[in-house]
Amino acid sequence: MKTLTILKTTITVLFFQHTFSQETKKETAPPQYTIENCVNHFEIEKATKTKVGYQYWFADKDFTQENTLKMSIVEPGKSTHAPHHHVEEEFFYILEGTAEFYLDGNTKTAGPNTSFYCPSNMEHGIKNVGNTDLKYLVIKKDLR
Structure with a gap:
């Protein structure tokens, strides 16, 4: 029993x-994926205002389950945040303007059609060193 x-x-x-x-x-x-929610056209009215410009999420990890795609627009002389590191690897792709990339103590200045790769846990940052807005894409894979 x-x-x-x-x-x-x-x-x-x-x-x-x-x-x-x-x-x-x-x-x-x-989410249920449809042609309507899988095509996303940038509209400044839907962008989020930040202290240094705007950001626009084309796709976040809640939509894709692990990847994010964001466009950042940064005013001249500013950066979104100080150099930092995180577990996710990250790509930046410059669309417009002049960026200074920081990676592990070194910097490189570049313009449109340039990418910058940040390996996992490496200190990195990006700032606008030009006279016009810096517009770039941020592609990140969530490793959690």
Whole structure:
């Protein structure tokens, strides 16, 4: 009789664990992808104002499950933040303006059609060193 009670308890626990697991998966399920939500055209009215310009998310990790695509627009002489590091690797792609890239103690100045790769956990940063707005894409893969 004791074995039967233990078996019933074990089955009940497993059932609830499975049910909870399924509910959790439903909450984190990817969105339904359609042509409407997979095509995203930049509109300044939908951009978020920052202290140094604007940012516009074409796709965030909640939409793609692991990748993000953002455009940053930074005013002359400013940067979005000080050099930093994080676990995610990151690409910057310059669309307009002049950027100074910082990577692990070194800098490089570049203009449009230039990319900058930041490996995981390396200190990096980007700032506008030109006379016009700096416009660049940030592509990041979430490694969590």
